[in-house]
Amino acid sequence: MIGAETPGSASPLTALEAAVTLDRACKSFGDLRAVVDLTLSVVPGEVYGLLGPNGAGKTTALRMLAGLLQPSSGRALMLGLDAGSLQAKTRMGFLSGSTGLYARLTPRETLQYFGRIHALSEVDLRRRIATLARWLALESLLDRRCESLSSGEKQRVSLARAVLHDPPVLILDEPTSGLDVLASRSLRDFVGSERARGKAVLFSTHYLAEAELLCDRIGLLFRGRLLREGTPASIRAECGANTLEEAFLKLVDRE
Amino acid sequence: MSQRLSHVLLTLGKELRESLRDRRTLAVMILFPLVVYPLLSLLAAQVAVARDKTRQARPSLVAVTGRGGARDDLMARIRERPKLLTLVERGSRADVTAGRLDGLVQLGEASASRAEIVYDAGREESREAAERLSDVIASVLPEGCAPIFSLEKRSLAPEAGVGGYLLSKVLPLLVVLMVLLGAFYPAIDVTAGERERGTLETVLCSPIRRFDLLLGKVLAVTALAALTGVLNLASMSVTLIQVAHLADPGSSLPVPWTRAAAAAGVVLPSAFLFASLFVAIGAVARGFKEAQHLLTPAYFLSIAPAVAGAIGEYRLAGLAAWIPCMNVTLLARELLLGRIPWSGALATLASTLACGCAALAVAAHIYSSERFVDPVPRKRASDAVRPANHPTAGQAMFLYALAFVLLYFVWLPLQRRNLVLGLLASEWGGLLGLVVLFASVTRRSLVDLLPIVRPPLRCLAGAALVGLSAWAAVAILSEWVSPVPKEVIEQLRRGLVPTDGSRGLLGTLALVALTPAICEEALFRGPILRGLRARVGPAAAVALTGLLFGVFHLELSRILPIALLGVLLSLVALESGSILPAMLAHFLNNASLVGLAYFRIDERVAEVGSMGSALIFVAAALLTALGLRLVHSGGRQAKL
Numbered sequence: 001m002i003g004a005e006t007p008g009s010a011s012p013l014t015a016l017e018a019a020v021t022l023d024r025a026c027k028s029f030g031d032l033r034a035v036v037d038l039t040l041s042v043v044p045g046e047v048y049g050l051l052g053p054n055g056a057g058k059t060t061a062l063r064m065l066a067g068l069l070q071p072s073s074g075r076a077l078m079l080g081l082d083a084g085s086l087q088a089k090t091r092m093g094f095l096s097g098s099t100g101l102y103a104r105l106t107p108r109e110t111l112q113y114f115g116r117i118h119a120l121s122e123v124d125l126r127r128r129i130a131t132l133a134r135w136l137a138l139e140s141l142l143d144r145r146c147e148s149l150s151s152g153e154k155q156r157v158s159l160a161r162a163v164l165h166d167p168p169v170l171i172l173d174e175p176t177s178g179l180d181v182l183a184s185r186s187l188r189d190f191v192g193s194e195r196a197r198g199k200a201v202l203f204s205t206h207y208l209a210e211a212e213l214l215c216d217r218i219g220l221l222f223r224g225r226l227l228r229e230g231t232p233a234s235i236r237a238e239c240g241a242n243t244l245e246e247a248f249l250k251l252v253d254r255e
Numbered sequence: 256m257s258q259r260l261s262h263v264l265l266t267l268g269k270e271l272r273e274s275l276r277d278r279r280t281l282a283v284m285i286l287f288p289l290v291v292y293p294l295l296s297l298l299a300a301q302v303a304v305a306r307d308k309t310r311q312a313r314p315s316l317v318a319v320t321g322r323g324g325a326r327d328d329l330m331a332r333i334r335e336r337p338k339l340l341t342l343v344e345r346g347s348r349a350d351v352t353a354g355r356l357d358g359l360v361q362l363g364e365a366s367a368s369r370a371e372i373v374y375d376a377g378r379e380e381s382r383e384a385a386e387r388l389s390d391v392i393a394s395v396l397p398e399g400c401a402p403i404f405s406l407e408k409r410s411l412a413p414e415a416g417v418g419g420y421l422l423s424k425v426l427p428l429l430v431v432l433m434v435l436l437g438a439f440y441p442a443i444d445v446t447a448g449e450r451e452r453g454t455l456e457t458v459l460c461s462p463i464r465r466f467d468l469l470l471g472k473v474l475a476v477t478a479l480a481a482l483t484g485v486l487n488l489a490s491m492s493v494t495l496i497q498v499a500h501l502a503d504p505g506s507s508l509p510v511p512w513t514r515a516a517a518a519a520g521v522v523l524p525s526a527f528l529f530a531s532l533f534v535a536i537g538a539v540a541r542g543f544k545e546a547q548h549l550l551t552p553a554y555f556l557s558i559a560p561a562v563a564g565a566i567g568e569y570r571l572a573g574l575a576a577w578i579p580c581m582n583v584t585l586l587a588r589e590l591l592l593g594r595i596p597w598s599g600a601l602a603t604l605a606s607t608l609a610c611g612c613a614a615l616a617v618a619a620h621i622y623s624s625e626r627f628v629d630p631v632p633r634k635r636a637s638d639a640v641r642p643a644n645h646p647t648a649g650q651a652m653f654l655y656a657l658a659f660v661l662l663y664f665v666w667l668p669l670q671r672r673n674l675v676l677g678l679l680a681s682e683w684g685g686l687l688g689l690v691v692l693f694a695s696v697t698r699r700s701l702v703d704l705l706p707i708v709r710p711p712l713r714c715l716a717g718a719a720l721v722g723l724s725a726w727a728a729v730a731i732l733s734e735w736v737s738p739v740p741k742e743v744i745e746q747l748r749r750g751l752v753p754t755d756g757s758r759g760l761l762g763t764l765a766l767v768a769l770t771p772a773i774c775e776e777a778l779f780r781g782p783i784l785r786g787l788r789a790r791v792g793p794a795a796a797v798a799l800t801g802l803l804f805g806v807f808h809l810e811l812s813r814i815l816p817i818a819l820l821g822v823l824l825s826l827v828a829l830e831s832g833s834i835l836p837a838m839l840a841h842f843l844n845n846a847s848l849v850g851l852a853y854f855r856i857d858e859r860v861a862e863v864g865s866m867g868s869a870l871i872f873v874a875a876a877l878l879t880a881l882g883l884r885l886v887h888s889g890g891r892q893a894k895l
Contacts, residue, residue: 029629066460068628086462094460100453117461161457 018077019044019169019200020065025074027060034060036224037074042200044168047191049211050204051248052221058204059096061221062173065202066094078169090118092169093162097177100154103147107138107157110146111164118165132160136190152183159190170194172203176210188214208244220248227251294806298559299566301811306568314339315384316355318346321362329360329370332391339387351375352411358384360392371407377416377592418511419591422495426518427587428565430488431580434522435557437483438476438529439550445472446537447546456628465622469534473615476530477523484522488515517590521583524604528579528611529557535618538627564588571599577606646697646704651786654693655803658778661685662807678766682774690777705781708833711892717885718827718836722843724878725823731872733816763849772842779804779821780828780837788829797825820844826883830890840882 018041027035035057042048050058063069064076067084078088102110108129115125133139136156141149146157155175162170172191176184191201191214205211211218212232220227220235228235228251232244241247317340319330333342343356350356351373357380363369370392374385385408392406410417449455458468492515496508536553540546557580564584569575571585582603589596621627646654666685670677694701701707710718779800788796804825805818828837850856 063628068456068459069625086464089460089462092460094457096453096456098453099457102454103452114457114461117458117463119462158457 017043019079020048020171020202021075021077022061022065022071023075023077025061025064025071025076027057027064027069028072034224035064035071038221038224038226039074040219040226040229042169042202044200045195045198046216047195047201047203047214049215049218050202050221051206051208051211051218051244052204053206056221057224058206058221059173060224062096062171062202062204066092066171090165091167092171093165093167094171094173095158095162095175096173097175097179099158101146101149101157101161104145106143106145107149107160108142110157111161114161115164120165128164128166129160132164136160151178152180152186155179155183155187159187163194168199170199170201170203172201174205175203176205176207184210208248212244218244220251222252222255227255295555295559295562297809298811299562302563302567306566309568311338313380314341315357315380315387316341316343317358317360317384317388318343318350318356319360319362320346321360323362326362329362329392333388336387336391340384340391348373348411351381354378357381358388360388369407371409373409373411375412375416376410377412377420379420414508414511416511416593418496418499418508419514419593421499421508422492422511422515422518423588423591425495426488426491426515426591427584428561429491430484430518430522430587431525431561431584432558433487434480434484434525435529435554438480438526438533439554441476441479442530442533442537443540443543443546443550445476446534447540447543450540451542459628465627466619469615469618469622473527473530473534473618476534477526480526480530481522484526485519488519488522511591514591514593517595518587520590521587521603524607524611525580525583528607528614531611531614531618532557535614535621538618538621560584571596571603576602579606579610582606645789646693646699646782646786648786648790650693650697651783654689654778654782654786655807658685658689659807661689662809667809675766679770682770686774686778690781693782704785705777705834706832707835710831710833710836711889713889713892714827714831714833714836714886715839715889717882717887717889718831718840719843720882720885721823721827721879722840722882723847724875724882725820725840726844726847727875728872728879729816729819729823731868731875733813733819734868760849760853763853764846768842768845768849771845772838775804776824776828776834776838776841779807780824780834784825784828793829797822797829800825823879823883827886830883830887832890836886 020042022038022040025035025038026033038057038061040048040050040061050061052058060069064071065078065083067076067078067089070076070084076083079091081088081091083092101107102113105113111129111132112125115128120128129142133142136159138153138156138160141153141157146154149157159175162172170191176187179187188210191203194201195216215232217229217231218235219229228238230238236242236244236247239247239250241250314337317333319326319333319342330342333340346356346359348359351359352375354375357374357378359373361371361373372385372388372392375381389406389408412420449458459465492510492512496510499508532553533550536549537546540549560578560581561584563569564575564578564581565588569581569585571582571589575585576582576599582599586596586600586603589599662681662685666677666681669680690704691701693699694704783803784796784800787799790796791799801818801820801822804821805814808814808817810817824837824841827840828834831837
C-alpha cells in the first residue's frame with residue numbers, strides 16, 4: 001500500500017495520488033483541542049480505518065473531511081479539492097451510525113431527493129435506484145415509509161443513499177454501531193466490494209476486531225493525536241501483541 | 256397492593272425530581288407564565304385604557320333633521336354635551352354613508368313622536384355616535400316619565416359592511432395567532448426535528464448550499480403557516496356569520512368574501528416573518544424539546560403587539576404601521592372594514608418583509624456557522640473571564656423573574672392598600688432583601704457581589720454629572736420618539752410630591768430618591784448586570800439590563816425613558832467597577848425630578864418651545880456624555 005507510514009508527515013507522492021488527505025489538520029472548540037496536527041491520506045482502492053476510544057477525535061476528523069467542519073489550521077482535501085467545497089461533496093458519500101432517514105418519506109422518495117441534489121438525470125436516477133435496490137435487497141422496501149423499517153433495513157437504505165451518485169470516496173463514521181451481526185457483516189461485505197471497484201474508503205470504528213478484518217491500513221487516534229499508523233499486522237508486530245486490541249492498550253499505556 | 260402503591264409513588268418522585276431538575280422546564284412551566292401573563296395583562300389593560308380615552312376624546316359628528324320645537328329641544332341637549340357630540344347644522348343620509356357624518360337623527364314630519372337614528376353599522380365611530388344619540392334622546396324627559404319620542408335605529412351600512420365589521424372584531428387577531436401556530440411546529444420539525452432524526456448531517460454533506468437548504472425550509476414553513484392562516488380565515492368567516500344568524504334569525508348577512516379575501520393578503524407576509532424567525536431560533540436547538548422551550552417566549556412576544564393592535568384604538572398610520580405583528584392585525588381590520596389604507600399597507604408590508612429578511616439573515620448566519628453542525632455547548636472562552644464570585648446569567652434571570660413575581664403578586668397589592676408602606680416593602684424587602692438573601696444562600700459576600708468598591712473621585716464626579724443631566728436628555732428624547740401621556744406625568748407628579756403636604760421634601764427624597772437608588776441598583780446593577788455580563792458582551796449586557804429595568808417598572812408608556820436611564824446607570828456601574836457611582840447617579844436623577852415637581856418647574860416646560868427643548872437636549876446629552884467619559888477614565892485609572 002502506498003501511504004504515509006509515519007504520522008505527522010504527508011509525502012509528496014501521497015498528496016498527489018491520495019483521494020482523501022488531512023494535512024497537519026487541527027480542530028479546536030474553545031479550549032478543547034479535539035484534533036491535533038493530524039496527517040493522513042487514503043488512496044483509491046484502499047480501506048483506511050480510523051480507530052480510537054470515544055472522544056479520541058475520530059468523528060471530528062471525519063467531519064472535517066466531509067466538509068461539515070473547517071480545520072482550525074491545516075488542510076482537509078478531497079481529490080485535491082477543499083473538502084468544504086460543493087465540488088468535493090459531489091465526489092464523496094458519507095454515512096454514520098447515527099444517520100437517520102426522513103421518517104415520513106419512503107426509501108424511493110429519499111433516494112430521489114438526494115439524487116436530484118446530486119443533479120442525476122431522471123433516467124440515471126431510476127436506473128441507479130433499481131441497481132442499488134437489487135444490490136442491497138431493498139426492492140420490497142422501496143415504497144414503504146422509512147419509519148416502518150427495521151434498523152438493519154434503515155442502514156441499508158442509508159447506504160444506498162450514500163453511494164447513490166457512485167462517489168469515488170466513501171466516509172463511514174462508525175457505520176456498524178447499533179447493527180446486529182448479520183447487518184454488520186453485510187455492510188463489511190459491501191465495503192469490500194467498493195474497495196474492489198477502486199473506491200477509497202475511510203471509516204472509523206471502535207470495534208478493533210472489525211477493523212482488523214477489513215482495513216488495509218489503520219490509524220490509532222488517542223486524545224486527538226495519531227499514535228500509530230500502518231497495516232494491522234505491522235502495528236501488532238511493533239507492539240509485540242497478538243491482537244490489535246492488545247496493541248492498542250499497550251500504546252495507550254505508554255502515553 | 257401496598258407494593259404497587261409504593262411503585263407508583265417511587266415513579267412519581269423520580270419523574271418529579273427529573274423534571275424539576277430540568278431548568279428549561281421550570282422556566283417555561285412556572286416562571287415564564289408567572290412573568291409573561293402579568294406583563295401581557297398589563298399591556299392589555301393599558302391599551303384598553305388608552306383606547307377608551309381615545310374614544311371618549313373624539314366627539315361624534317351628528318345632525319338633526321325635522322321641524323318644530325322637538326328638534327330645537329334635542330339640538331339644545333346635544334349642544335350641552337360638546338365633549339361627546341358635535342352638532343352640524345345640516346346633514347343627510349348620504350353624509351352618513353360617505354363617512355362625513357357619524358350619526359343623523361330624523362324626527363317625524365307629521366308629529367315629533369318618532370325619532371330615527373341613522374348610522375353606519377359598519378363603522379365603529381358611527382356605532383358610537385348612535386349609542387350617544389340614543390342616550391341623549393332617552394334623557395329628553397326626566398326619569399320615570401314616558402319618552403316623547405319613539406326611537407328607532409336604522410343602519411345604512413350594506414350587508415357586507417356589517418359582516419365586515421363583525422369579522423373585524425375577532426378575525427385579525429385570530430388570523431395572526433393561527434399563522435403563528437401554523438409556523439410553530441413545522442419550524443421545529445424542519446430544524447430541531449431534522450437534527451434529532453439524524454438527517455441533518457446527511458443533507459449537509461450533500462452538494463447543496465446551506466442558504467438554499469435554509470430558504471427551502473423557510474418557504475415550506477411559510478407555505479404551511481399561510482395555509483393554516485387562510486383556512487382559519489375562511490372557516491372563521493363562515494362561523495362568525497353563522498353565529499350572527501343564530502343570534503338574530505331574521506338577519507340575512509352574507510359572508511363578505513371579498514373583504515375576507517383582501518384580509519387574507521396579510522397572511523403570506525406574516526407567515527414569512529414567523530417562519531424565518533422560528534426557523535432561525537429552531538436552528539440553535541439541540542432537539543425538539545429544547546426548540547419548544549426556545550420558541551415559546553418568541554411566540555408570546557409576537558402575540559403581544561398583535562393583541563395590542565386588536566384591542567387598542569390604533570390607526571394604521573405613523574409608528575403603529577411599522578410595528579411588526581401589530582401592523583398586520585391593524586391592516587387586516589382595515590381591509591375587513593372595506594378600507595384600503597395604501598400608505599399604511601405599504602409600511603406594513605415593508606416592515607414585515609424587512610423583519611422577515613432580518614430573521615432570515617440571522618438564520619443564514621447560524622446555518623453557516625459550525626455551531627449549527629454541532630450545537631453541543633462546550634466550555635466557552637468567555638466563561639474564563641467570569642470571576643468565581645460573579646453570578647451566572649441563569650441566576651441573574653432567575654432573580655429578575657422572582658423579583659418580578661413578588662412585585663406583581665405581593666408588593667403591588669400592598670401598595671394599593673398603603674402606598675408608602677408598599678413602596679418601602681417592595682424596595683427594601685423585594686429588591687435589596689432579595690439580593691442579600693441570594694448572597695447568603697450562594698455564600699457570596701455582598702461586597703463582592705455588587706461590588707461595593709471605593710470608587711475614584713473622578714468616577715463619582717462623572718456619576719454625579721450623569722445623574723444631574725441624564726433625566727433631561729432622556730425625557731426630551733422620549734417625548735420626541737414616544738410621548739408619555741399627560742395623565743401618567745400628572746400621576747407621577749402626585750406620587751412625587753403629594754398635594755396634601757403629608758410628606759416633607761426630605762421625606763419625599765428618602766422615599767423616591769434614596770430608597771430606589773440603593774435598592775434598585777443593588778439588584779439591577781448588582782447580580783443582574785454582572786450575571787448577564789458573564790454570558791454576553793458588555794454592550795448586550797448593558798442593553799439587556801436597561802430593558803429589564805424598563806419593563807420592571809410596569810408602565811408601558813414609560814418603558815423607553817426608564818430603559819434608557821437603566822442603560823446609562825448600567826454603563827456607569829460597569830465602567831466604574833463599583834455599584835456606588837450608579838447609586839449616586841440614580842439618587843441625583845430621582846432627586847432632580849423631585850426638585851422639579853416640588854418647585855413646580857416642570858409645569859413651565861411647555862413654555863420652552865421646540866427650539867428650547869432641542870437646546871436643552873443637546874446640553875444635557877453633552878453633560879451626560881462628559882459624565883460617562885469621566886466615569887470611564889476613572890474606572891480605567893482604578894483598574895491600573
